[in-house]
Amino acid sequence: MTPFPGRARIAGGAATRYDALRAVIDGGPFDAEHGFGYGYAFKMICRFHGKPLDNSNFSPFLGSWLQVVDEGLVALGSKAGSVADFVYGSPPAPLPPPEDLPGYDEWSATPCRDALARWDASTAEQRAGLEPEAGEAIEQVVSWLRAAVAQDGYGIAGFGS
DSSP: OOOOHHHHHHHTTOOOHHHHHHHHHHTOOOOGGGHHHHHHHHHHHHHHHSOOOOOGGGSSOOTTHHHHHHHHHHHTTOOSOOHHHHHHOOOOTTSOOOSSSOEEEEEOHHHHHHHHHHHHHSOHHHHHTSOHHHHHHHHHHHHHHHHHHTSTTOOEEEEEO
């Protein structure tokens, strides 16, 4: 059995899960060499207060798949954000960026509402012009937008891990 890689990182000086969570809640202090722990602690907080959304069209993915989905969203007028940034982005300041995972980005309430309105205004012909698999993924993104818009002031916090 392969040991959990986080144990080696903790042995190398990274904060434990509890200590990382405590640091995120307290606003620091943070060890910039071990940003992954604070990213996962932030993810725990978001999962506790938020609602996980179906992302089955995004896992697993290869190569530039996320950019293909982003291009489809832009073609339909969406300016909410980038699904690629959920994987390749960094948590908000003052959390140090992780050296690998988790990635993070967020779409606030107004861009979510605007993107949903643009989707609703798009035509069947525009949607038919999308790569079929990208279209399915975009429809899943639209379900995220609907979930966010259904709760006043909510947006989307996305993590790639």
